[in-house]
Amino acid sequence: MRNLKRVIGILLALSLVFALAACSSQSAGTTGGNGSANETSTNAAYRTLDEIKEDGTINIGVFSDKNPFGYVDENGEYQGYDVYFANRIGEDLGVKVNFVSTEAANRIEYLQTGKVDLILANFTVTPERAEEVDFALPYMNVALGVVSPDSRIITSLDELTADDQVIVISGTTAETYLTENNPEIKLQKYDTYANAKNALENGNAAAWANDNTEVIAYALQNPGYTVGIPTLGSNDTIAPAVTKGNDTLLDWLNDEIVALGAENFFHTDYEETLVDTYGAEYEDSLVVEGGVTE
Amino acid sequence: MNWDFIQEYLPLYESAALLTVKIGVAGIALSIVIGFLCAVVLFFKIPVLRQAVSVYIEISRNTPLLIQLFFIYYALPKIGIKINPEVCGMVGLAFLGGSYMAEAFRSGLEAIEPIQMESALSLGMEKSQALRYVVLPQAVSISVPAFVANIIFLLKETSVFSAISLMDLMFTAKDLIGQYYKTTESLFLLVVFYLIILLPVSLLGSFIERRLRYAGFGS
Numbered sequence: 077m078r079n080l081k082r083v084i085g086i087l088l089a090l091s092l093v094f095a096l097a098a099c100s101s102q103s104a105g106t107t108g109g110n111g112s113a114n115e116t117s118t119n120a121a122y123r124t125l126d127e128i129k130e131d132g133t134i135n136i137g138v139f140s141d142k143n144p145f146g147y148v149d150e151n152g153e154y155q156g157y158d159v160y161f162a163n164r165i166g167e168d169l170g171v172k173v174n175f176v177s178t179e180a181a182n183r184i185e186y187l188q189t190g191k192v193d194l195i196l197a198n199f200t201v202t203p204e205r206a207e208e209v210d211f212a213l214p215y216m217n218v219a220l221g222v223v224s225p226d227s228r229i230i231t232s233l234d235e236l237t238a239d240d241q242v243i244v245i246s247g248t249t250a251e252t253y254l255t256e257n258n259p260e261i262k263l264q265k266y267d268t269y270a271n272a273k274n275a276l277e278n279g280n281a282a283a284w285a286n287d288n289t290e291v292i293a294y295a296l297q298n299p300g301y302t303v304g305i306p307t308l309g310s311n312d313t314i315a316p317a318v319t320k321g322n323d324t325l326l327d328w329l330n331d332e333i334v335a336l337g338a339e340n341f342f343h344t345d346y347e348e349t350l351v352d353t354y355g356a357e358y359e360d361s362l363v364v365e366g367g368v369t370e
Numbered sequence: 371m372n373w374d375f376i377q378e379y380l381p382l383y384e385s386a387a388l389l390t391v392k393i394g395v396a397g398i399a400l401s402i403v404i405g406f407l408c409a410v411v412l413f414f415k416i417p418v419l420r421q422a423v424s425v426y427i428e429i430s431r432n433t434p435l436l437i438q439l440f441f442i443y444y445a446l447p448k449i450g451i452k453i454n455p456e457v458c459g460m461v462g463l464a465f466l467g468g469s470y471m472a473e474a475f476r477s478g479l480e481a482i483e484p485i486q487m488e489s490a491l492s493l494g495m496e497k498s499q500a501l502r503y504v505v506l507p508q509a510v511s512i513s514v515p516a517f518v519a520n521i522i523f524l525l526k527e528t529s530v531f532s533a534i535s536l537m538d539l540m541f542t543a544k545d546l547i548g549q550y551y552k553t554t555e556s557l558f559l560l561v562v563f564y565l566i567i568l569l570p571v572s573l574l575g576s577f578i579e580r581r582l583r584y585a586g587f588g589s
Contacts, residue, residue: 181548188553208551246532246541247548255549264535265545271444271533278447280535 121190122319125328128193133172136162137192140177141269144293144353145198148177157349158196161215161316164341165194168332179267181247184208187319194325195317198287200249202312210320212329213367214313215342220250221288222305223276223295230283231304233258240282243272250285253309276301289362293353313369330367337366375555379546386542387563393456393536394525394567397463401524404464405471412472413479423472430469436530438462443534455534463524470520478513479505511582518575522568539563 128134138158139146146158154162154175166173176192183199186192187209200218201211222242224230236242241264244251254261264281266272273294276284284291288306295301316333318325336342342363350362408423430438439462442453453461482505490500532541543560547553 181544184551185547185553204551246545251545252549265537265541266535267532267541267544271535274444275535278444278452280447280452 122187122322122325123190123193124322125324128325129169129171131171133174134166134169134194135174135176135192136165137176137178137183137186137195137197138162139180139197139269142198142290143297144350145289146196155349157216157345158198160345160349161342162194162196164336165196165329165332169328179247180245180269181267183247183317187317190319193318193322194329198289198314199317200287200312201315202249202252204252205317208320209317210322210326211315211317212326213333214315214364214369215333215367216289216314216364217311217362217369218314219288219311220253220285220308221291221303222283222285222308223291223301223303224283225276225279226300226302228282229302229304233261233305233308236261236282238262241280243275243281243284245269245272245286248286249309249312250287254285257309292358296353313364333367337368340365371558372552372555375550375552376559379556380559382537382542382546383539383559383563386537386539387567389456389536390525390528390531390538391567393459393463393531393538394528396460397528398467398521398524400460400464401467401471401520404468405473405475408468408472409475409479412476427469427472430465431473434530435462435466435527436533438465439530439534455531455536458534459528459531459536459538463527466527467520467524470523471517474513474516474520475509477516478509478511481512482508514575514579514582518572518579521575522571525568525571526564 123131138154138156140148140154142156144156146154146156149155159175162173162175176186178186178192178195178197180197183195183197184205187195195209198216198218199205199211201214205211222230222233230236238260241262242254243264243266244254246265246267251263251265254263264275266275269290272284272286275281277298283304284294285308288303288308291303292306295303316329318329342365343359346359346363351359354362408427411419411423439458442462442465443455443458446453486504486508487500490504491497495503528538529540531538532544537545539560543556546556550556
């Protein structure tokens, strides 16, 4: 009798797992094919522009540990380049902004599950990501960069030996780029910026690869570190992202970014949030105004 | 469900599962040793050591594993002690598990009426003999269920290792979701692999539990 109960228990557990499998293969099947883009659009849980306005609050996903783009200051307030923009969006929509702290790896999930209406977490536009979410017009330029301690500055990926590890943050473009183009490099992966920086300071790896904006800021703020590789890979842009199919919000955002271009909003944003870190010299190369890239 | 994706990334999960099991087994083995020693110290009420053990148990049981790992991995290097992530995971698990195992052993030891110890002593047994032949066999048999529960608990706790850059099952799944956005597939594999690891442990546990039941006094 006791045996029977146990067998039934295991069977139930297994059937639950396969039910999960069956469910999701079904939803992929009904939308025709295994393209996940289709799949997400059928069960996307997003709020339209009107629903957000009616609710009076917009949920915006930002980083809480990526100074100076999105971080929490000593008073517990969200600050940074992305946050400055987020606050303006709230103002122009006439709603309150509810900041939701995200990690790099769960930005897409947060949109797909409707946890946030909008991601403004320094989100680099890539073709793969564009299949999963909808990007608005860009507001910043970015490439990859590599920072390393002054004791051994890495100026080329070839300098890395078989023993060297490179820190990346899970779910970033740096991780994808190195996985695809330099599979021989051993990656040490962290889930948050805070942990990655801590690991670099503890000397756990030879270098840290990330968005060049981030590593430049890091080297400027932390003496003893130098950006040996200032650009790696292609030049990309950073843009707000909404849940796939949320056209009302996307259209409004695009209009907003174009309109803000007229008043040079993103230059003001730079001067308010980034100038202390980067100085004036990076202003024109970093900022994208009105969604227009060269 | 994209089966090609599952096939392509299955090897990643396999190595992650191996890592999880490796750290889990080492950590649990260490925690059993620590737990046993602590329980013996508490049982015999050895002065000084007893207080130290109590302090350790309270700290270990009342702080999350994540905090303990953070401390070992991020804070200790600041004072010059650098440990690689795998060892750090084992030490963290042993630190957490030691106290739980100690409590499991202790509850078993305390369940044995003092009169049994006294009787054994009055029959001329040494204290160590009484412990070995009278108290421990019963105590271990009583603590087995708590023991098995602890082992499963500790194996599941390995899922916070992502914080110290260990590519365990949980981090592998999170990482794949972050890179390729295949949430369903990644989570499906995660559940399957945790079941593959934990189901046999839980079955073996209940088997052993039944086989050891005979040792109990009066049952």
